[in-house]
Each structure stands twice: as C-alpha cells, then as structure tokens.
Amino acid sequence: ATESRWPTPPSVTAANWLRRNATWVRLVSSRVFKIAETWTRTVCFTLFVLAGTSGVAAAPPSKPVYFAANNSYFELVEFPKWFGLTWLEAKAQAEQRSYKGVQGRLAVITGENVNDFLRQTFAPARETWIGLRYWCPYLKLQWVTGDFLARTEYSNWHPYWFRDPASHCAVTEMPFMPVYYTPNDTGFLWQAAAAWKSASALFIEYPMDAR
Numbered sequence: 001a002t003e004s005r006w007p008t009p010p011s012v013t014a015a016n017w018l019r020r021n022a023t024w025v026r027l028v029s030s031r032v033f034k035i036a037e038t039w040t041r042t043v044c045f046t047l048f049v050l051a052g053t054s055g056v057a058a059a060p061p062s063k064p065v066y067f068a069a070n071n072s073y074f075e076l077v078e079f080p081k082w083f084g085l086t087w088l089e090a091k092a093q094a095e096q097r098s099y100k101g102v103q104g105r106l107a108v109i110t111g112e113n114v115n116d117f118l119r120q121t122f123a124p125a126r127e128t129w130i131g132l133r134y135w136c137p138y139l140k141l142q143w144v145t146g147d148f149l150a151r152t153e154y155s156n157w158h159p160y161w162f163r164d165p166a167s168h169c170a171v172t173e174m175p176f177m178p179v180y181y182t183p184n185d186t187g188f189l190w191q192a193a194a195a196w197k198s199a200s201a202l203f204i205e206y207p208m209d210a211r
Helices: 014-020 022-054 087-096 112-122
Strands: 065-067 072-078 128-135 140-143 157-162 176-181 190-192 201-207
Touching: 065 112, 072 112, 087 128, 087 176, 087 201, 128 190
Parallel strands: 128 201, 157 190
Antiparallel strands: 065 072, 072 201, 128 140, 128 176, 176 190
C-alpha cells in the first residue's frame, strides 16, 4: 500500500507571503505599535510617580492657589520634560483631579487679571496647556466650558499666533489646534499648535462656583 502523506505545500518566498498578506501585516503592525506605545507611556508615567514620591527627578506639582476675583483655585502641574501630553491627554488629566470636592478642568482665562495672577503666582518655565482650542472647520475658538471666545473678549496672543506654518490647519488637515502658554521668559503668551503637539505642563482650574 502506498503510504499516505500530507501534500507538500508550494514554495512561498517571504516577498510573496508579504504581498498576499499585506492587509493582515499592516493590521498586526498597527496593533503591535499601539500596544508598545501604550506600554511605554504607562512605564514613563509610573516612573514619574515613583520619582515624585522618592524625591528623585521632577519637582512636585504646586498646590492649588485661590484667586478670589473669579472664585477659583488654580494649579500648575508639571510632569518630567520627557513625559509630554497632547492637549486631549492634558484635558483628561485635569478632569481626573479634584480639589475641595470640585472637579478640575484646563484653566479658562477670562481676563487680564487671571492672566497676571497665573504669571505672577506660577511663572511657568515651559509651554503649558490651557483650556482653549481653535476649531479648524468652524474657524472658532472654544473654551473647555463650551463657551466660544469672541474677538472682543480678552486674549493674549503671540505675534505669531500659531507655532509652525507647516502644521497650521490651513495646510494640514486636523480637527482643531490646541492653545498653550509660552514659557514665562518668552512672554507668557498664547500660541496654537498642531493637534498632536505635546507639552509637559498644564494649568488646572477648580471653579468653586461649580459646587
């Protein structure tokens, strides 16, 4: 009797296999990259927390300071410089915090008095997120409260209001451009950037009127 055997598969080169399975390879590569990115950010954040509790590395976050003019506490939170947050990540960080029973939010700058208070109280040495973004499709600025910033209202723009001409939403498709303060020693001015920009500091506001 003839011995039964599994059929021998046709010869497959690596190049042929990649062409035949291109979609699957792209999907797996994307998933692996995402997992690696998430793992890296988790490890970095854990190291930051451990550094903060052991006194090694970055200075601890400042405590919230009360500003009576708008009945809010403000806080400057600074992560290590290598741990950058996008605006959406900074927004999530702010909303995860609370003080005196009030949920935090990225700071809303309602007037020159708030601007001056933040500069004089905290004098940040790095780019610092605030709760403002420019919606590219609608050409409007909006605070995290949902209020739109009118042209007649207070603003503190850098002469070059957007950071990089190559990353402006008129030339690069993106939903919005987030706004941050430039460092204190470069004027403490507002500037918009690409949606994917990262910064390692944020101003958090705890509005006591929300209690």
